Structures are given as C-alpha cells and as structure tokens.
Amino acid sequence: MTQVQAVVFDIGNVLIEWQPERFYDAVIGPARRKEMFGAIDLHGINDQVDRGANFRDTIYAAAEANPAWRDEVQMWHDRWIEMAAPAIDHSVRLLRALRAADVPVFALTNFGIQTFEIAEPVYPFLKEFDRRYISGHMGVIKPEHSIYEMVEADCGVDPAALLFTDDRIDNISIADERGWQTHLFEGSQGWADRLVKAGVLTAEAAK
Structure with a gap:
C-alpha cells in the first residue's frame, strides 16, 4: 500500500x-422534533448553506415558508453553535x-x-x-x-x-x-x- x-x-x-436532532429533542421534545423533521427537509436546506448560500437568509426564508414551525426553524440559525457541539x-x-x-x-x-x-x-x-x-x-x-x-x-x-x-x-x-x-x-x-x-x-x- x-x-x-x-x-x-x-x-x-x-x-x-453534529446532532441537530439531539438539540431539538432537548428543546422541543422528541415527538415535536420528529413531526417537524417529517414536515421540513432541514438537512436539505442546510445543504444549500453548505454549498455557499447565506446562512441567515436561507434559514430565515425556510422559517417564513413554514410559519407553523417558524420559531423552531429559526433556532437552526440562532442556536446553531449548540447543535455543533x-x-x-x-x-x-x-x-x-x-x-x-x-x-x-x-x-x-x-x-x-x-x-x-x-x-x-x-x-x-x-x-x-x-x-x-x-x-x-x-x-x-x-x-x-x-x-x-x-x-x-x-x-x-x-x-x-x-x-x-x-x-x-x-x-x-x-x-x-x-x-x-x-x-x-x-x-x-x-x-x-x-x-x-x-x-x-x-x-x-x-x-
């Protein structure tokens, strides 16, 4: 070799x-987290950020597009460092x-x-x-x-x-x-x- x-x-x-699901389980509970991840492709949205899209703009746009989950989706931006830990x-x-x-x-x-x-x-x-x-x-x-x-x-x-x-x-x-x-x-x-x-x-x- x-x-x-x-x-x-x-x-x-x-x-x-890097465990976003673990973060949301702790903050909103496993049941709501599963419902949210089933309704919104958060990892797919994050792929846009990983391709170079603006982090805040991308996550906040997803939050506005999903008003039932607006506050929770915004956490992906506002509390991101807690997920990456x-x-x-x-x-x-x-x-x-x-x-x-x-x-x-x-x-x-x-x-x-x-x-x-x-x-x-x-x-x-x-x-x-x-x-x-x-x-x-x-x-x-x-x-x-x-x-x-x-x-x-x-x-x-x-x-x-x-x-x-x-x-x-x-x-x-x-x-x-x-x-x-x-x-x-x-x-x-x-x-x-x-x-x-x-x-x-x-x-x-x-x-």
Whole structure:
C-alpha cells in the first residue's frame, strides 16, 4: 500500500459532534422534533448553506415558508453553535499529534461560509489544518466527485497517498472510487488505530 503523505479529516461527527436532532429533542421534545423533521427537509436546506448560500437568509426564508414551525426553524440559525457541539477531544488530539509528527493534515468538510466563521472562535483547532477545503467556499459538497477532484488538483498529493476519514459511507465511497485510502469514522479510537496502522502515528502518540 502507498505510504500516506497527508491525512484528510471530515469535521462534523469526526472532530465536532453534529446532532441537530439531539438539540431539538432537548428543546422541543422528541415527538415535536420528529413531526417537524417529517414536515421540513432541514438537512436539505442546510445543504444549500453548505454549498455557499447565506446562512441567515436561507434559514430565515425556510422559517417564513413554514410559519407553523417558524420559531423552531429559526433556532437552526440562532442556536446553531449548540447543535455543533461538543468537540470530540480524542480526534482533536490526533489532529495535533499528526501535526507534531510533521504529517500534513487537511480538512474536507461540508460546511457553510458563515457557519464556519461562527465555529472558528469556539473551536480554535479549526485553524490548525495545513489546507482547508470548505464546501461553502468551493460551491460543491460531498459526495460529489468534483469536490474530491478540486482537493486533488490543489494539494498535489497522489490520491493513493491521501488517507481520508468521514462518518458517512457515501462520502467515503467516492473517495474509494478515486483511489484514496479511507476510514469510515465510527469513533475516535478506531481512527487512532487506523493512523497507527498506516504508520503516521505511534501508538503512544495516538492516545
């Protein structure tokens, strides 16, 4: 297998927990949350933000289009940082261990322009990547082939030498098709073990 030359992190549910349903369960209760998510494609609306649409304008337009749920939909904007929480501490340590080992570390994430600006002051490690591929700035989202093509063209690393982790199998599958090395993120310990197996971290550094 090709030696890994750069490690690529997804962010949501890899470095930061992203569980909007959990937030709404706590705020309005599971029954109302299920009703709202059944009535409104909030994740689909959020995809528009991840493609570069203005965060406030997009969410507030959805709120006005669904007056029965206006206040709840507006929370997606007004209380977004509560949904994008907390950090996954072990994953953050792995990011920093890779940097300490002089392994280039990239981010490849579906993230809006404004939401990333909100997250950066709260999660300083978001500034610690060698390269950041943020879908909102790129105008495309995973798992579209073009976003992977853009990463390959920009970073100059052989796709076979990229090791990419993501929590969604559809995002992983396209990277697999393009010849990247991949790891389906199901927990930080599994990711740590994969990095050790790839030879980019020692077992001690991956703790």
